[in-house]
Amino acid sequence: MAAPGAEPPCGLCGAAAAPYTCPRCNRRLCSLRCYRGHGACAEAFYRQQVLQALEAEPGPPGLGDTFRRLQELREPGDPAGPEGLDLWRSLSPAERAEFQRLLSSGEAAALLPPWRPWWWRGRARGEEEEGEEDPAAAPPPPLPAALPALSSFPAPPPSPLLPFQLPNVLYGYAFALALHRGDETLLPELPAAAIDVSAALRSRCPFPDAAAAIRAARRDAAAAAYPPCPLGEAGTVLAVAELLEGSVAGGGSPGGDAGVALAHLGELLRRGERGLRGRERVPFARARKKCWFLLAWMRQEPAPRLEELGRAVRRLVSGEVNEGLVSGEVDEGPRGRRLIQELE
Numbered sequence: 001m002a003a004p005g006a007e008p009p010c011g012l013c014g015a016a017a018a019p020y021t022c023p024r025c026n027r028r029l030c031s032l033r034c035y036r037g038h039g040a041c042a043e044a045f046y047r048q049q050v051l052q053a054l055e056a057e058p059g060p061p062g063l064g065d066t067f068r069r070l071q072e073l074r075e076p077g078d079p080a081g082p083e084g085l086d087l088w089r090s091l092s093p094a095e096r097a098e099f100q101r102l103l104s105s106g107e108a109a110a111l112l113p114p115w116r117p118w119w120w121r122g123r124a125r126g127e128e129e130e131g132e133e134d135p136a137a138a139p140p141p142p143l144p145a146a147l148p149a150l151s152s153f154p155a156p157p158p159s160p161l162l163p164f165q166l167p168n169v170l171y172g173y174a175f176a177l178a179l180h181r182g183d184e185t186l187l188p189e190l191p192a193a194a195i196d197v198s199a200a201l202r203s204r205c206p207f208p209d210a211a212a213a214i215r216a217a218r219r220d221a222a223a224a225a226y227p228p229c230p231l232g233e234a235g236t237v238l239a240v241a242e243l244l245e246g247s248v249a250g251g252g253s254p255g256g257d258a259g260v261a262l263a264h265l266g267e268l269l270r271r272g273e274r275g276l277r278g279r280e281r282v283p284f285a286r287a288r289k290k291c292w293f294l295l296a297w298m299r300q301e302p303a304p305r306l307e308e309l310g311r312a313v314r315r316l317v318s319g320e321v322n323e324g325l326v327s328g329e330v331d332e333g334p335r336g337r338r339l340i341q342e343l344e
Helices: 032-036 040-055 063-071 084-090 093-105 107-111 162-179 189-197 210-223 233-245 256-274 278-299 303-322 339-343
Strands: none
Touching: 032 189, 162 189, 162 210, 162 233, 162 256, 162 278, 162 303, 189 210, 189 256, 189 278, 210 303, 233 256, 233 303, 256 278
16 A cells, blocks of 8 residues: 555556556546556547537548548549538437447448558569659658758767667558558657567667567567557568668668668657657657667768668568568568568
8 A cells, every 4th residue: 555645656557656647537647557447437538528529519530531531432423521529410320330330340440542651762662663753652741851860969979789779660661651641740650560569679679680570579469458550460570671772852872761760760750759748758868868869870881881771771670571470461562462472
């Protein structure tokens, strides 16, 4: 029993300091991570908030965008109908209930146009012509004009195992970005997912090779109970290889896209951190520093070394697909249907 006046421990992990309280069951919790791992109670609270927002006037945040994107799926020649809140009001109670079910279950995402990562731009393969841009791919994020020097970090000389931190971090980035369909307004949830999936972002966690780094990220994603990544099992690993090999947004040199990804993740972590308080900010600040350290290290590494790291990741996923250990499906597009040919 806690001493009189002492703060009760976290009801999930047992941490000594638990300054937050679940608004539904009043359990004391120490961090955003523990609240997100709170299970059915937290899910029920979020679902209740969504349903209340759907019934609110003059229209819930994000509902108009959802209807707009769903309306884009209409066939040419379909008659025009009500839009936005008028469309919501035109639904019957049964239709509203079904739409709410689709939102709360996540099935509504399947009705939206597929999201394409920015690193697919200019790397179209399979059924498209070589070098042709994927028109649905998101635009690449900008690379900051000023990048840190490795000497600016008070750290010992880089370990020989440092390169294998990179696939682990890039897996977390690709997983989190795809899971949230590239919606950068979902803060702090989007960067928090990257932290959950990447042990290298959370602490000093050495990996003996690229395969160990990737498998650790997969285990962490499963342990955090995230839904499957929209890129697919093989596609998420392939994204790591593409970022390590690509130069779409990174100034023309191999590995440049990995640098853009690290800078983008660092910016998302910074923005996500702004909405947090106290101890919740610490993991975000630590992960952001790790991104900038890896980016500074990459600047002095020869491009062939990063390319070889990308090839090692590609060989890993190619072997897993060929052995039937993971599915080669990515999405319904041509790139997904021809993933195995791309891995060969």
